Amino acid sequence: MTTALDSRPAARGRDAADGGSPGRNTRPRWMSRAAVNAALVIAAVYTFFPAMWMLVAAAKSSTGIMDGHLLSFSDFDLLGNLRGLMHQDGGVYFRWLLNSFLYAGVGSVCSALVSCAAGYAFDKYHFRGKEKLFGLVLLGVLVPSAATVLPMYLLASKVHLVNTVWAVLIPSVVNPFGVYLARVFAQGYVPDEVVEAARVDGAGEVRIFGTIGLPMMRSGFTTILLFQFSAIWNGFFLALVMLSNQNLYPVSLGLFIWDQGVATDGPSLISLVIFGSVIAVTPVIVLFICLQRFWRSGLTAGSVK
Template structure:
């Protein structure tokens, strides 16, 4: 018995592949609502902080102004921020000027000499040194500038005793020069002047001046220095304020009251009121403090436009 032969199946159409499984859609993530700005960073918070800072700054000056208008009885018998029963400012100023033979005016003149002339010369030296460190090439420049930066980090009070010993060796103790000469050195001014020179004085302008035959000093005096005027004013303001408020160095150097700056003289009056029982000296110290603040405010108001132009000079570059 024969078995039928197995015939191959006729070729048919190729079956289509099964469709791939489509992944289920992921759940939508909810967008987080933007965080509200912190109360400290909001406009109202910043305004409130600035208002507190302004109040903190003006409160001592307000107390000083109100106390200077009072009589001695009102000064100790009324609230510090309340006006006196009568206005005594003119009388207090007259007593201030005539006290101890007019020594207060001498203190003011001494302080103007220490701070005004000293800060002016310190600003000139600082601008010249900063320009030299920036534009001139000389051996050991960066090492010398590192010493300048080291001088910036050392507080002035830490140098008072070494300066006293040097002045004693030179025979300058209890003289005008013992307070005036240290004010001519201002390391931070040198650093600031180098920064201003790098950003405000183009090298191309100096090269053109040198090609025209200008000396280094003439290029600095006629070209670089006018460009550095905002930096000069800034350095002058910083050093003027620092010398005007200086206390410890004159305290160490001076024993002659005719050479005192105004801060040291006011301290003598205040100490006399506390230790020797002279309440009139306390009122003199209060009124004298108000008068001593006035030159600082006047100098800043007169020179602030130069300072602002220097601070914003790079904003439109």
């Protein structure tokens, strides 16, 4: 009588006869460790080479950039680029930088608060037409932001907000994707039992949201804030349409205007544009590094629920 144990030597014998190694999983050659590591190295070089190019070019003079010898150890003029950035157009660059902090900082915080409040309301309250209204919010996610700039400009011109700070700040507060994300976080992190217990204790709805709902949605608040801060900081089309006063420009729009002037005013601006771009991208990187622990804690908590 043949048993399962008796069939194992026979199977090993067939594997040996076929030239295979017993007990070893055969993998294609292109899935070997060396091939995978080589692909990762190529992807890393492709990803980080533009950043390295920008850092090296930021320390070069305009002549060194135009000559094309960026990887050579010559034509470095970092202090000269900094002085040029401070004196170009009366040092307006640093005013643009402060404007960007105003637009992105205030806009992202207000947007995260409004989105968390709306998402909390959509999840915890029951009212007529709630799902239809939420469907309109999801429809707003599908509409490109560039398509809404002209209607917003017409509305701003009616109330005389064009060429003011409010023309950029007010549209930045609205974030349909943030509302959707906040509802997901409210659904997963704010139990209905906790809200009902607070109501039984006599707490008002605003107090419940401020002391219970919002702290529990902290990771969602941080995620929305990071997304919106990055979007406002890097965006310039809304400011391009709304603003005509150079002193109100964000840094992204100001650098775009300088970059357009490279072709007409000569290559002297190119080093300032690259150096200014390096400075402009730094706050976003620092913000992501400082707030990543809140974001990662929220993702980790969601993975074990």
